Amino acid sequence: MDGTMDGLLWLPVVALALAAPLMYPRWTLRRALARPLPPAAAAILQRNIPVYASMGPALQQQLQRLVKQFLHQKKFVGCEGLEVDDEMRYTIAGQACLLLLNRPSKVYRALHTILVYPSAFLVPRQQMDAGGVVTAHKQTLLGESWDDGRVVLSWADVKRGYRDWTDGHNVVLHEFAHQLDSESGSTNGAPYLGSQDSYRSWSAVLSRDFDTLRYDAYYGRQDSVLDHYGATSPAEFFAVATETFFEKPWQMADRHAALYEEFMKYYRVDPRAWLPQPQQPAGPESLQPEPVAAPAGAARRSYAIASW
Numbered sequence: 001m002d003g004t005m006d007g008l009l010w011l012p013v014v015a016l017a018l019a020a021p022l023m024y025p026r027w028t029l030r031r032a033l034a035r036p037l038p039p040a041a042a043a044i045l046q047r048n049i050p051v052y053a054s055m056g057p058a059l060q061q062q063l064q065r066l067v068k069q070f071l072h073q074k075k076f077v078g079c080e081g082l083e084v085d086d087e088m089r090y091t092i093a094g095q096a097c098l099l100l101l102n103r104p105s106k107v108y109r110a111l112h113t114i115l116v117y118p119s120a121f122l123v124p125r126q127q128m129d130a131g132g133v134v135t136a137h138k139q140t141l142l143g144e145s146w147d148d149g150r151v152v153l154s155w156a157d158v159k160r161g162y163r164d165w166t167d168g169h170n171v172v173l174h175e176f177a178h179q180l181d182s183e184s185g186s187t188n189g190a191p192y193l194g195s196q197d198s199y200r201s202w203s204a205v206l207s208r209d210f211d212t213l214r215y216d217a218y219y220g221r222q223d224s225v226l227d228h229y230g231a232t233s234p235a236e237f238f239a240v241a242t243e244t245f246f247e248k249p250w251q252m253a254d255r256h257a258a259l260y261e262e263f264m265k266y267y268r269v270d271p272r273a274w275l276p277q278p279q280q281p282a283g284p285e286s287l288q289p290e291p292v293a294a295p296a297g298a299a300r301r302s303y304a305i306a307s308w
């Protein structure tokens with residue numbers, strides 16, 4: 001056998017060696033997706049995602065598949081001695097994947113790690129005043145989203161989020177909305193929308209409602225169903241409006257019809273189908289209870305203000 005033949009014989013081996021790193025993740029994912037969700041996990045989704053029961057079997061199956069992919073690809077890390085258990089994993093993955101239903105997107109492409117603290121956590125911050133003097137302080141956070149692929153959550157606040165699914169506050173939906181936002185290349189309140197027309201109408205509607213919310217927040221008015229925290233920046237507006245869309249869909253559709261329409265186009269679900277219409281008429285008194293006071297100094301991650 002000459003040298004050329006020897007080389008040809010090695011070709012399949014070399015090709016396999018080159019392809020293996022690409023094929024192996026797909027193969028392990030297919031295996032993970034083929035395994036049925038354990039009954040205990042389905043029970044967690046049922047228990048800790050209050051809208052799960054009314055989503056219908058097709059969406060439930062879709063959510064289960066997304067959860068399996070999420071848990072296969074992402075790593076959970078417990079912080080401050082917290083041991084992350086299945087209750088935490090399935091609850092967080094289930095809520096995060098609600099934002100992905102009916103959409104062909106990948107499962108949080110850039111995200112690799114979810115860090116879970118037992119409760120609100122302190123992070124060091126630096127602030128520069130007008131004179132250029134930098135001071136260090138610590139900030140208490142309930143959740144944080146980084147565009148380098150990390151989400152940080154307080155488990156106590158995750159629980160608070162699902163125990164009342166109609167108050168418009170949900171730290172998991174909030175932080176994972178930031179993740180979707182950052183997939184477009186910059187975290188500025190506009191996730192990837194596809195067509196130019198979609199961006200145009202998104203920009204027109206969200207800019208207008210953002211300005212109104214800023215006005216309301218500035219004058220302390222409670223005219224909006226959206227939390228004033230959304231007035232901080234366009235990125236926070238998108239995250240807060242996402243919480244409202246899933247938890248107060250009837251009120252949002254009533255008070256912010258165009259915004260609700262934009263969110264239905266983006267999220268491709270109508271959460272009104274999952275929650276009963278509130279009994280009270282949609283008057284300002286019934287819709288805007290006094291905001292729940294956040295713990296002193298509490299805040300979520302805010303991004304640099306950008307415009308749509």
Ligand SMILES: [Zn+2]
Pocket residue numbers: 174178235236239300301302
């Ligand atoms: Zn935020």
